[in-house]
Amino acid sequence: MVSKICTGNYSAAYGSMRSRVRTVAAYPITPQTFIVEHISEFVNNGEMDCEYIEVESEHSAMSACVSASASGVRTFTATSSQGLALMHEILPIASGMRLPVVMAVVNRAIASPINIWVEHNDIMPERDSGWMQVFCDNNQEVLDMVLQAYRIAEDRRVSLPMTVCLDAFILSHTVEPVDLIEQADADRFVPRYKPTGPILDPDDVNAVGVFTPPDYVMECRWQTDKAMRSAVEVIGEVNAAFAKQFGRDHGGLIDPYMVDDADAVLITMGTASSTAHEVVDDMRAEGKKVGLVKLRFWRPYPMTEMRAIAEKVKAVGVFDRAVSFGVGGPSFIEFKSAVFGIDLPVLNFIGGLGGRDVSLADIRYMYDKLLDAAKTGEVRRDVTWVGTRGVSQ
Amino acid sequence: MKLKDLPDEELFTRGHTACAGCGAAIAVRNLMKVLGPNTMVVNPACCLLIFGATYPYLAWKVPFHHVAFENTAACATGMSRAMKVLGKDETLIMGIAGDGGTADIGIQALSGAAERNENMLYVMYDNEAYMNTGIQRSGSTPFGAWTTTTPVGKVKAGKSNFKKDMPLIMMAHNVPYVATASVGHIQDFIRKFEKAKSMKGFRYIQVFTPCPTGWRHDTAKTVEIAKLAVDTGMWTLYESENGKVTISKKPKMTPVAEYLKPQGRFRHMSEEDVKSLQDWVMKKWEADEKYAQCRQ
Amino acid sequence: MAAQALASSAHSEGGYATAFPFFGAERRGAPVLAFTRIDEKRVYRKTQVYEPDYVVVLDESLLDTVNVVEGLKEGGMVLVNSSKQPAEVDVGIDVKMATVDATSVALEVLKQPATNSSILGALSKATGLVSIESIEKGILQVFGDRLGPKIGEKNAKAARVAYDRTLVGESHGKRELKSAEKWLPDVKELPIGVAGVPMSTSAGAVGPGSFVENKTGTWKVFRPEYDTEKCTMCNFCWFYCPEGCIYRKEDHMDFDMDYCKGCGICANECPADAIRMVR
Incomplete structure (x- = not known):
C-alpha cells in the first residue's frame, strides 16, 4: 500500500489509470483541469496505455467517449459546470445507448453570475439523464469510486454511464492522504473490459443509434428504467466486494x-x-x-x-x-x-x-x-x- | 478503378426511403462500393440518417453509428481511436454529414478533428440546404436560392449571402487530403474516393449532390444538374493531396443562367441577381485557379 | 397538406376540423398516413383515427400491403386513386366505393404526379362532406400559402377536374386484405440501446441491410422501359440509379421494378437512348 498526500483531481486521474481506461477525451475547465493534465502526464510518461484525445470542446469530449465506448473500449472523461452544461445534449445519448462511460464531475457553480467555486447546481439538470451519480466527501473515496464505477457501470444488469462527483476546490484542490491502489490490486477488482451490449465492430456488423419510431421507444425507456433500478443491488454488491478486498466500506447508496x-x-x-x-x-x-x-x-x-x-x-x-x-x-x-x-x-x-x-x-x-x-x-x-x-x- | 470494376455488392442497399432522384443516395451507394466492407460509418441527424436507418431497418451493411447533429467528426474521432486501441487500424472510419451538419453546426468538431489530423474520412454531401427538416437555408446554400427560411416574399427573396467555401477552409487545416467531387462525374468520383481510401490521417471530400425535392427540379435531372454545376463553374472539381492542389476539371464557363433555369429554387431571381451570381462564379474560379497555381 | 386543406375547407363552412399527419420523417413519394376530423363542435381528442367514416387511398398499390378498411365504420366509404370502376376495386368487404384517376388528373393539370389536391376534389364529390367550392378555397389557402398563389390555383383546378371525373358506386370484396406484419419486440426481446442487430423475425429481416424488405417500387408513377438492343453496357445507369435497383448481367441490365421509384435519371442519362420512361 502506498499512502500519499494528493488532491481529489489526482485521485480521479489516478483511478482512471488504474482502471485501465483505454480512451480519454477531455477538455480543460477550472477546477477540473488538473485531472486532464495528470492523465496527459500518465500517458506521455508511458504509465497509462491510453489514447488521450485533446478535443476542442466538452461537447466533443463526451461525443468521442460515446463513440469510443460504442466501439468497444473503456472510456473516461472529466468536466465541471459550464463544460457539463455543454455536454448536456450527449449525456442521455450515452445512457440511451447503454454505454458504461465514467466521468468525474468537479461540481462548480453554474453561471450566471460566473463563479468557479463549489455548488451542485451544475449537475442537477442531469438528474434525469440516465447517469448514475455518486457524491464523494474525501479524496480516497474519489479514487475508490472511480474503480467501483467501472464495476457498477459495466455490470450487465446495469450497463449505464456514471459520474463520480467531487466538490470544487474543497476536494479537487485539497490534499489529504490517499492509499494509491496498486495496479495488481486494481486489476483484481476491475475486470478486463467486455462490452455490455452490441457494439460497432467491422467483424460483427451492428448499428448503434438508429432513428427510432414510436413503436420501439417505450420498451427502450423501460429497459433503462429497469437498469437504474437494478443498479441499487449492484452498487451494494460492488461496495461489499470493495470493502472485502481493500478494507474500506464507503456505504452503498x-x-x-x-x-x-x-x-x-x-x-x-x-x-x-x-x-x-x-x-x-x-x-x-x-x-x-x-x-x-x-x-x-x-x-x-x-x-x-x-x-x-x-x-x-x-x-x-x-x-x-x-x-x-x-x-x-x-x-x-x-x-x-x-x-x-x-x-x-x-x-x-x-x-x-x-x-x-x-x-x-x-x-x-x-x-x-x-x-x-x-x-x-x-x-x-x-x-x-x-x-x-x-x-x- | 474503372466504373466496370466497381463491385456489384451494394453496401448501402435498395429499399431505402430517399426521395426519388436523390443525389445523396447516388453518392452513398457508390462511395460505399469504393470504400468496401471494412468501413464503419457515423452519420448525424440528416436525410441520410432517416432514409438509410429507420429502426429496425437499415440500408447500411457495415457498422453504422449515429449520435447527434454537430459532432460527426468528434464521434468519428472516438471510433478511430478505439479501432487503434483494438488493433483494427485498417478499418476505415467514415463520418458522413450534410452541409448543415458540416458547414454550420458541425464545423467546430470538424475543425478540431482536422487540426488533430485524426485518422478518418469525412464526407460532406452537399445538397445546399437543411433538407431533412424541410429545406431551410444553410451556410452552403448558394446566393439567390429560395429555401423555406429565405422565402420569396414581397420585400426580400432568396438567400442574400454567397455559399461558404468549405473545401478551402478544410485545406487551410493542412490535412493530407481534401477533394471536391460530384455525382455527375463518375470517374473523378471513383478516383477521389479510391485515393482517400489509400491514405491515412484526416481526409475530406465534399460531394455535390442535387436534391430534386429541395431544388425543385425534375427528378430525372439530378445528374444533369450536377454536371451543369461543374460546367458553369458553380462547383469546381479539384483536390489537394498533401498540400499540392490540382484542378480536376476546368469549367466550360457555360453561363450560370443555364444552371439556374431547370431549378425552381432560382426561378424568382432578377437579372441583376443572376449577374451577381455570375460575377461570383468568375471570381471564385479565378481564385481557385490561382490557389492551385501557388500550391504546386 | 391535403389533410390540412380539407380541414381548412370544412372550417370555412363553419365547422370545426383538425388534421394531422402521422408525424414521421418520410421522404417525398413514400407512403404516409394523415388524419382529418370534421365536426360541428370542437374536437378535443388528439389521438389517431382508428374508426374512420371515410378512407382515402392515394396509391392503389397499397391495397396489397395495408388493410385499408380496418376499423372502417359501418356504412363508411373508401375512395381510391385508381383508373378502375368502383365495382372493380376489391378491398375485401362490401363497401361504398369511389374512384378517381387522380394521377392522370395531376399529370394533366400540374404536370407532375402530386395527387393530393385532386383527391380532395374527388372526396368532395364522393362524400358531399364539403362543397367543391370550399375545397378550392381550402387549397388556395393552404397550397397557396406554402407554394405560392400560382401553384395554389393550379391545385384548385386539379381538384375541380378530379371532382368532375369521380365515379361513385359500390364494390363487393372477395380477397382478404392483410396488413404487412410488423416486428414488435417486447422489453425482453428488444436489444439494449435499441441496437440494430441482424435478426430474422416473423416479420422478415431486421438490422443491417434489412431495408431490402421495403419494396419502394410502389412509389413510382413512371417506369423505365429498356431496349437491350440499343444498350452499350456503359454502366452509367447502374452508377446513377439512386436505388441500386439496376443490376448488371452479362449482356444486359436488369431493372428491378420492386424497388424502382421511377425518378427517370437512368433514361435521362442513357447515352444510347436505350431507356425511356413510360406510365
Missing part, C-alpha cells in the same frame, strides 16, 4: 452515521458530509441525539433507505448546495417525495452556494433548528437560506 437512536438527522451531499461528521461528534458529546445521513448516490436515489430513516427519527433536515428556484433544494424535494405519507417535520437548508464556506457553526445551527422541530413536531419555515445576508434565519 447512503452512509448513515449515528442515526439509529437519533432524534434529528441531517442529510448532506459531498464535502458538507465530512464537516457535519465532526459536528455530530461534538453534539453527541454534549448529549444531543443527532445523526447524519451522507447521501452518496443521487441516482439511483435511495428511496427505501430514506423511508426507513424517516420511520426511525423525529425530524429530518436536508442540506442542499443547490436550489430549484421557487421551490427549495433538489435533495429536499426528492426526500419529501421518497417519504410521502410519513408524518415528520422536514426542514430544508440551502447554503454553500457559489463556494460560500459551510462552517461548523452553520451545521450546528441546522442541527439546533432540527432538534427544536423534533421536540415540537412543528415546521415553522420549511426552506431556510443559511447565512444569507438580509434573510431571516
Whole structure:
C-alpha cells in the first residue's frame, strides 16, 4: 500500500489509470483541469496505455467517449459546470445507448453570475439523464469510486454511464492522504473490459443509434428504467466486494452515521458530509441525539433507505448546495417525495452556494433548528437560506 | 478503378426511403462500393440518417453509428481511436454529414478533428440546404436560392449571402487530403474516393449532390444538374493531396443562367441577381485557379 | 397538406376540423398516413383515427400491403386513386366505393404526379362532406400559402377536374386484405440501446441491410422501359440509379421494378437512348 498526500483531481486521474481506461477525451475547465493534465502526464510518461484525445470542446469530449465506448473500449472523461452544461445534449445519448462511460464531475457553480467555486447546481439538470451519480466527501473515496464505477457501470444488469462527483476546490484542490491502489490490486477488482451490449465492430456488423419510431421507444425507456433500478443491488454488491478486498466500506447508496437512536438527522451531499461528521461528534458529546445521513448516490436515489430513516427519527433536515428556484433544494424535494405519507417535520437548508464556506457553526445551527422541530413536531419555515445576508434565519 | 470494376455488392442497399432522384443516395451507394466492407460509418441527424436507418431497418451493411447533429467528426474521432486501441487500424472510419451538419453546426468538431489530423474520412454531401427538416437555408446554400427560411416574399427573396467555401477552409487545416467531387462525374468520383481510401490521417471530400425535392427540379435531372454545376463553374472539381492542389476539371464557363433555369429554387431571381451570381462564379474560379497555381 | 386543406375547407363552412399527419420523417413519394376530423363542435381528442367514416387511398398499390378498411365504420366509404370502376376495386368487404384517376388528373393539370389536391376534389364529390367550392378555397389557402398563389390555383383546378371525373358506386370484396406484419419486440426481446442487430423475425429481416424488405417500387408513377438492343453496357445507369435497383448481367441490365421509384435519371442519362420512361 502506498499512502500519499494528493488532491481529489489526482485521485480521479489516478483511478482512471488504474482502471485501465483505454480512451480519454477531455477538455480543460477550472477546477477540473488538473485531472486532464495528470492523465496527459500518465500517458506521455508511458504509465497509462491510453489514447488521450485533446478535443476542442466538452461537447466533443463526451461525443468521442460515446463513440469510443460504442466501439468497444473503456472510456473516461472529466468536466465541471459550464463544460457539463455543454455536454448536456450527449449525456442521455450515452445512457440511451447503454454505454458504461465514467466521468468525474468537479461540481462548480453554474453561471450566471460566473463563479468557479463549489455548488451542485451544475449537475442537477442531469438528474434525469440516465447517469448514475455518486457524491464523494474525501479524496480516497474519489479514487475508490472511480474503480467501483467501472464495476457498477459495466455490470450487465446495469450497463449505464456514471459520474463520480467531487466538490470544487474543497476536494479537487485539497490534499489529504490517499492509499494509491496498486495496479495488481486494481486489476483484481476491475475486470478486463467486455462490452455490455452490441457494439460497432467491422467483424460483427451492428448499428448503434438508429432513428427510432414510436413503436420501439417505450420498451427502450423501460429497459433503462429497469437498469437504474437494478443498479441499487449492484452498487451494494460492488461496495461489499470493495470493502472485502481493500478494507474500506464507503456505504452503498447512503452512509448513515449515528442515526439509529437519533432524534434529528441531517442529510448532506459531498464535502458538507465530512464537516457535519465532526459536528455530530461534538453534539453527541454534549448529549444531543443527532445523526447524519451522507447521501452518496443521487441516482439511483435511495428511496427505501430514506423511508426507513424517516420511520426511525423525529425530524429530518436536508442540506442542499443547490436550489430549484421557487421551490427549495433538489435533495429536499426528492426526500419529501421518497417519504410521502410519513408524518415528520422536514426542514430544508440551502447554503454553500457559489463556494460560500459551510462552517461548523452553520451545521450546528441546522442541527439546533432540527432538534427544536423534533421536540415540537412543528415546521415553522420549511426552506431556510443559511447565512444569507438580509434573510431571516 | 474503372466504373466496370466497381463491385456489384451494394453496401448501402435498395429499399431505402430517399426521395426519388436523390443525389445523396447516388453518392452513398457508390462511395460505399469504393470504400468496401471494412468501413464503419457515423452519420448525424440528416436525410441520410432517416432514409438509410429507420429502426429496425437499415440500408447500411457495415457498422453504422449515429449520435447527434454537430459532432460527426468528434464521434468519428472516438471510433478511430478505439479501432487503434483494438488493433483494427485498417478499418476505415467514415463520418458522413450534410452541409448543415458540416458547414454550420458541425464545423467546430470538424475543425478540431482536422487540426488533430485524426485518422478518418469525412464526407460532406452537399445538397445546399437543411433538407431533412424541410429545406431551410444553410451556410452552403448558394446566393439567390429560395429555401423555406429565405422565402420569396414581397420585400426580400432568396438567400442574400454567397455559399461558404468549405473545401478551402478544410485545406487551410493542412490535412493530407481534401477533394471536391460530384455525382455527375463518375470517374473523378471513383478516383477521389479510391485515393482517400489509400491514405491515412484526416481526409475530406465534399460531394455535390442535387436534391430534386429541395431544388425543385425534375427528378430525372439530378445528374444533369450536377454536371451543369461543374460546367458553369458553380462547383469546381479539384483536390489537394498533401498540400499540392490540382484542378480536376476546368469549367466550360457555360453561363450560370443555364444552371439556374431547370431549378425552381432560382426561378424568382432578377437579372441583376443572376449577374451577381455570375460575377461570383468568375471570381471564385479565378481564385481557385490561382490557389492551385501557388500550391504546386 | 391535403389533410390540412380539407380541414381548412370544412372550417370555412363553419365547422370545426383538425388534421394531422402521422408525424414521421418520410421522404417525398413514400407512403404516409394523415388524419382529418370534421365536426360541428370542437374536437378535443388528439389521438389517431382508428374508426374512420371515410378512407382515402392515394396509391392503389397499397391495397396489397395495408388493410385499408380496418376499423372502417359501418356504412363508411373508401375512395381510391385508381383508373378502375368502383365495382372493380376489391378491398375485401362490401363497401361504398369511389374512384378517381387522380394521377392522370395531376399529370394533366400540374404536370407532375402530386395527387393530393385532386383527391380532395374527388372526396368532395364522393362524400358531399364539403362543397367543391370550399375545397378550392381550402387549397388556395393552404397550397397557396406554402407554394405560392400560382401553384395554389393550379391545385384548385386539379381538384375541380378530379371532382368532375369521380365515379361513385359500390364494390363487393372477395380477397382478404392483410396488413404487412410488423416486428414488435417486447422489453425482453428488444436489444439494449435499441441496437440494430441482424435478426430474422416473423416479420422478415431486421438490422443491417434489412431495408431490402421495403419494396419502394410502389412509389413510382413512371417506369423505365429498356431496349437491350440499343444498350452499350456503359454502366452509367447502374452508377446513377439512386436505388441500386439496376443490376448488371452479362449482356444486359436488369431493372428491378420492386424497388424502382421511377425518378427517370437512368433514361435521362442513357447515352444510347436505350431507356425511356413510360406510365
